[in-house]
Amino acid sequence: MxxxxxxxxxxxxxxxxxxxxxxxxxxxxxxxxxxxxxxxxxxxxxxxxxxxxxxxxxxxxxxxxxxxxxxxxxxxxxxxxxxxxxxxxxxxxxxxxxxxxxxxxxxxxxxxHSEELRQAWSADPDPVVASAGWALTTERVARRPEGLDLAGLLNVIEAEMKDAPDRLQWAMNHCLAQIGIEHAGHRARAISIGERLGVLKDYPTPPNCTSPFAPTWITEMVRRQHDQ
Known part of the structure; x- marks a missing residue:
């Protein structure tokens, strides 16, 4: 007490x-x-x-x-x-x-409990909660992709990102970009999905900052990796 x-x-x-x-x-x-x-x-x-x-x-x-x-x-x-x-x-x-x-x-x-929460939140009907699940998925795409179905994630993004609420759309777009940046075998498809959906294509981006538009984001980050 x-x-x-x-x-x-x-x-x-x-x-x-x-x-x-x-x-x-x-x-x-x-x-x-x-x-x-x-x-x-x-x-x-x-x-x-x-x-x-x-x-x-x-x-x-x-x-x-x-x-x-x-x-x-x-x-x-x-x-x-x-x-x-x-x-x-x-x-x-x-x-x-x-x-x-x-x-x-x-x-x-x-x-x-992060992995258990990632799976539960990603399927949650609340888009803000679901955005947290996608943020955790993006972390796994970058750091621990073993066991993730990257093609399946791209399928979901392709079907749902365009009409997703803002916070969820932003999180799914980040995951799309991360898949394209980190996984060369899925890069062409990730860029193609981004170009076709056009999500964040016109997002105002300050000078010297990378656009969140996935095709631009992917291309720029891969270029930087090659330049290192």
Missing amino acids: AETARTETEAAEVMAELAALEDPRARVVNEKHGDDHGVNLNKLRALAKRLKTQQELAHQLWETEDTAARLLAILICRPKAFARDELDVMLREARTPKVHDWLVNYVVKKNP
Whole structure:
């Protein structure tokens, strides 16, 4: 009980510190990307570095439902300590893009249940949840493709990506590009699918950045690999 009370006190202190870091200009920028908080991410990371890993505090911060607090919770938690069902609930609660992305990339990918969750989420009727499954699939395409049906993934992308909701479409497009970049035997088909569907073809891309349009993305990354 004493430990819990101490953690609750520390959580309240951290919430006050996050409130003091609130910057209206940062909030304007973040809200353009769908994230409802005004804390500069560099300052958030500095706070996490000072707090170090604290799993119980991370739980307390997550339960506040505050976006900045949840981002901080992700940075100070122990990724391998979460149960499968716990991560499933957390992902469904993570409705802002940054919390969703950090949870998948910083926690789920490092958790022993990641493969089980990848399979479950990829088939989920909620497109935001499904996008997390596709993000985990993209990670496997790049790092551990053994056992994946790459041709089957391309079949699904070809049939479903064009009409998928934005977050899911973006995740499927990333997977398409990764298959084309990493697997020469599937490259021509990946490029062909991208060209035919035209997803993100007109996406505004800043100078010196690679377009997310899969055929352009694949071609550029393969060129860089050959130049190395």
